[in-house]
Amino acid sequence: MKSNDWKDRLNVVYSTNPDFNYECIEEEQAETLPKNQQKLRVGIEKKGRGGKTVTIIKGFIGSEDDLKDLSKWLKTKCGVGGSAKEGEIIIQGDFKQRIIELLKVEGYTQTK
Secondary structure (H helix, E strand, C coil), rough: CCCCCHEEECCCCCCCCCCCCEECCCCCCCCCHHHHHHCCEEEECCCCCCCCEEEEEEEECCCHHHHHHHHHHHHHCCCEEEECCCCEEEEEECCHHHHHHHHHHHCCCCCC
């Protein structure tokens, strides 16, 4: 993507000044904590999901790419679907104990 993308410009549509610099929105990437410092909480949820049970992993601190990688790894190990967004991982089905064991083996020692 271009660094001068018109969608990122703030409060200015066009300027005739050749030396004018646009203010752009810059997203901050959160730095991913090491595995042994992550305080992950695993829980089961059924509300608002049409009666389906899901396992939710909350508390991940890091970039979206690392969150998606962890989500993909967990979904592969459990053999189910799910998603990763807004700092939490949603795994379809009741896999609480299995996910806690997998995370501890992987190095996430502060998992409950």
